[in-house]
Each structure stands twice: as C-alpha cells, then as structure tokens.
Amino acid sequence: MDPKWRNLMMPQSYQTTRPLDVARHYVSHTVATRQFRIFVVLLALVLITRTISSLDIVHLHQTPAVPRTPSPDAGVAHVLGINHYNSEEKQWKQVQNTEEANANTQPRSNFALITWNVDFVSSEPQDRISAAMSYLRSMLISGTEDPDTISPAVIVLQEVNHEMIKSLSENEWVQKNFYVTDVASDKGIWQKSHYGTVTLVDKRIKVKNVIRLHYDSNMDRDCLFVDIEAVSSRTSEVVTVRVGNTHLESLVGARPWRLDQLKLAARFVLYDTNIYTGLIAGDMNPIDPYDLKIADEAGLKDAYLVGGGSEDNVRGHTWGYQTEDNQFPKRRFDKIFHPPGDKIKVEQVEPIGIGEKTPEKPKVYISDHYGVFGNVRIL
Template sequence: MSSAKPAPVLEALTSALNVPIQKREDSFYEPRQQGYYSPSPEGTWQLAQTNQTHAPNHSLPALNRRNIRLISWNIDVLTPFHEERMSAALTYLDELVFSTPPDVAIVVFLQEMGTSDMQQIRESVWIKKRFYLTDVDETSWLSPYYGTTMLVDRRLQINSVFRVPWYSKFDRDGLFVDICISESAKANANPRFIRLCNTHLESLVADPPVRPIQIAVASQYLHQSSVSCGVVAGDLNAIQPFDRTLHTENKLNDAYLMCGGSEDSEDGYTWGQQVPEALRNRFGCSRMDKILYMGSIQPTSFERIGIDVKVAEEHRQKMREAGQLEWVTDHYGVMADFVLLEGGELGQIGQSAML
C-alpha cells in the first residue's frame, strides 16, 4: 500500500487559496446528468439503466418502505497512507451496514474521495452485494480531488443522478440522487421523489462568505415541485456563526437538533477530536458535518459514527514512525434514520439481483 503524501492535492489546494474566486458563465452552474453503476454477474461495474427492474432475489428481505438510513463520512484526502486508512474505513462501514436491520434501505454519502479510494470501493465485495455506485472513478467530478460519491441500496428505485456545480474556488458541487416514492394518501399521478444531496461545502473562511450561496442553491433543488422530501448532508464546514442558521434561512431542518442535540455540545462535534493537538488548540472542535432535511420525512434517530476508528494494527507502527496519527480520518461521520410521512413509501420495483 502506498504511503506517499498526495502532493498534487496539496498543490491544488494551495493554488486555490492564492487566487480569488471567479464567477463563471451561468451555463456552468446548470445540472449535469450522470449515470450510475451496478455490478454485473461477473463482478465488474457497468452503467445501470434508470428504473431498471431486477429479478427477485431473497438474499435480502423486502424493504420496510417507510424507513431509510443515511450515513455520511468525510475521509481526509490530505493525510498520507490513503489506502491503509480507506481500507479500515470500508471495513468499519461494512460492519455498520451489517448491523442495520436488514429491511432498512441504506444510502452512504462519502466526501474527499480520491482515485485510490474509488478503486478500493469498486473492489469491495460487500458493496457489490448490496449497492449501486453513483461513481466508479473521477469522471464526473469537477477535479480529481475532493470527490464525492454515494452508495445507494439496490432495492431502491433510482430515477436520476445529477450534479450541480457550486460557486466555489475548490471545485465543490452537489451530487443529487432522486429516489422514487409513492404517496398512497394522495391521488396524484405525477411521479414524486425523495431527493438526496451529498456535498462538501466550501472550506475555510471566505470574504464574502460562500457557503450561504451553496446551501441556498442546494435548498432550491430540494424544494422543487417534484420533490416530496429531501436531504442535503455531508461536510458542511460549519465553522462560523452564520453557519448555525443556514438551515432555517433556507427552510431546512437540522436532524441533530431535531433529535434533541444542542449547539456547542461535546456530543455534537464532528471535527477536532481526531487531529493533532496543535490543530485542536488553534481551531477547537466544531460540528462541521450535518444532515439537513425538508418535506414529508422525519428523523427518528441521529448519531455520530467513525469515533476512534483506526487503521489496521499492522499499519500503525509505520504511521507513528512517519509522524502520523492512526485514525482513519479527522472527521466523525453522521448517521440518521428517517421515516417517510403522509403515506409516502419508497419505490421498490423488484428485489435487487444480489451477487
């Protein structure tokens, strides 16, 4: 496994820091449709067809069509020992997925993906058995750094996948997936969706602020007429006072707060606990990672994940010798269970064909 520091990522970040943000032509910020991927019987990833029907398979039970679990985790792209850390992260996520009630659909949001991360995801047997991938490489990313991807339960019916570039100096965007739902309580023939957005909002402090623009655009897409309910989640880089109110200003709810959490609470922080002491002393701890939602959906539980997850024992000594911490990433992840309201049910054309 490689342990070299990802110099191109650092160079790209430094370059972006040293130039002002540039507004591009309006067409640049239009939605960009993309495909998604399903494993073939031979185990290779191939483009899936929207709304495709799979032959029934009973390796997983039918869905509880009113419940869905969302997991979000940022795996630090700037720290060396990429493969070792991502391997441990995937092992942990496998255990988390396995511990989930088998009739509950799962969607996993990942941020700060690199090319080696995508290779490890493609090769993971447990992912092939249960999930679609929105990405198998960096093709749809605005740059090969700071990529995002989603793992989507293959019992769900995907209507579309698209990306919306944000106004950003770091090439950030929103990755959207529309999942079909039915609303038995409404006599409405028009298709309706739960729209999920995985994002990594602008890093650091900007003047004027950029994150309010980014979350406002995400909210606009969640509030479109075809969307029954929506979720935007990920590393929202909430490090300034204005970040605390971005959800209310954009007609969104904060799952952590709605489940009883409070600001400035140790049990809410997702960054700062797993960084070098000098960084923690300088920046403190913060609740960077959030799950925001709107519409006919309600969180029933919220928790942090990835706490004190470290690389495999056989890699720790060489990481210590290189002056690196043993944790998989500097972020805790977040996880929320949701229930659909107003008679909404997750669309399920047929059981996914599991390998």
C-alpha cells in the first residue's frame, strides 16, 4: 500500500506510532474493560476446579479404598444361661432361666439399676472389685434394718477382667443375693477377651432370658441383655423388661462406631414384641461431637437429661477425676438410656462411688469411672 494512503487510513494519533506500540495500546485497552476482567476470573475458576478434580482422581487411583472386613460375629446374638450359687453343693450352676433354680420370686414394678465400669487395666483388680461390692452392699441397704425391704437391684459392670470374675464368683454377698451371667473366665467371650461385660441380677427378680449381642468392633465390644419379669404399676400386668449392659467402642475412630453399635442394641429394646420395655446402660465413651446426640439418633432417651440433668453440669460427670494424664476432657461417660413413651421412668439418676478406694494397702481408686445409680419404675 502506498504510504500516503496508509497514513490517511490510520488515526492521527497512530500515524507516528510504531506497530508494537499500537499492539500494546489495544491490549491495555482490552484488559481495562470490565468484561475482560470477568472473563479472566471465570477462566481461573474453571482451571482451579479442573486441577482439584484431577488431583482427587490421581489420589483415588494412588490410594484405593480397601473395604474393611466386619468382625466375624458382628450382629450375632447368642442366647446364654444364668448362673446361681448352690449353697449345699457350694458351687455355681448354670440354668437357662431362674425357674430351673426353683426361685421364689414376686414381680415388682421397680428396681434399682447400677452401671459401673470397673477398670480392667489398673492394679489390684481383685481388691478393687471386692471393694466395689462392699460399697454397693452398704449403699443398697443404707437406712434400713431389713435388706429385703429395699428394691432389688440389677448391677451391670463393664471392663470386668479375668481376676475380677474369680473374685466375684467367690464373693459371699454375691453368692447369696445374685444371679450372675458369667462366673468362669475360660468360657465364652473370656476365651478371646481380656475383659468384658457382666450382669448381676437380684435373686428376688425372675430372669427369663440372657442374650449377648456382638457388635462390629475392633475391641470385642457387645451388649449383654437380661430379660427380667416385672409388673406394670398402672395395669398390674406381668411384663418382660429387657436390661442391656453395654460398653461402646473406645477412642476416636474413622467411622461412627458407637452410633452404629447403639443403633443395633436399640433394636432389641425398641422392636422386639416379646418385651414390654427396656433399658441400655453402660459406658458410652462420648468423645466425638456426634456422641452428644447418639441416644436420639438411636431412638432412645437419656434418663439423666429427661430427669432435668444438664450435659454441661459437672455434677453429672463420671470420668476424668480419678485418672492421670487424661487424653480426653472430664465428662459424663456412663449413662442410662430407655425408649420414649409412658412405659418406663428412671428417677434419681446420679453418680456413685465418688472417691471410693480399696481398704487394703496400696489404697487405690475402685475405678477410673464413677458408677451411676437409677431407680427404675415400670409404668
């Protein structure tokens, strides 16, 4: 093109400008526009999203998820017997239910429920469980000269180890007054576990059935149920009440173990048409945020909260005061749950065994946990 025509076609401001300067002007003008800035932001978001997605895909391919194999007996419920002490033969005998033991019982509409984690790992286990039984005996008969006038008790214990089993089976008060689910450490769960759940039922209460429900657990945890005979205070009908003794999974896990476990146990008190109502008591290990709603999620009520207690009130705490080097905050570990509705009420729910130690040297705390007492009324 003739230079003179080229100069006429170009703007006056560009006629003396070099081509590179012209290009720079157009670029700077375009970048300054609002539409261009929006385009750049959108492009950046797209690139970031694609980068994250590609990283996730790479990560998934590098570390494939490996399905965990459930516990071999997860969800299995074994029907067991109950043990009673034959004073003539001076030995424990197992029966399927207490009718076989010629028990003379009268159904009652109320009974005391005590749950206590007795700490399998601390020293002096036999002295500690003996001290626990002495303490409970004194507490239950306190204020009365006739032990038969007090409400019978169901005692659910967690973390009972092999030495404690032996001590319980040799305890004269236990022999005389209770049926016991486990009295030998070479049978059942005790063949593979260092500790477990044991339930004691007052001999004035008829035991109809014993069930041990195994959880999916890395720690061989379970819920030990006893079906007892009671009577409705409202209708005078003789009914079956199921009392569960549980120790939910410990520590923080990658999955909500405790919720899954409690939901499974809750089915046995919520949906079994053969029982009138029930309870689940024990060490709930509430150390994750989701544990605060675990009872509601499982369809149960927390007796302590129903009775007006507060989760934040230190008076309800059951763990963290008799331990050293606490990994978790002091809180209410031990609880009593029951179904909603008007068939059952648990009153006077409170910690027990606070500060209690063995009488013999070295004097040690009975447990790192307090126990929990509740007065159960069948309505």
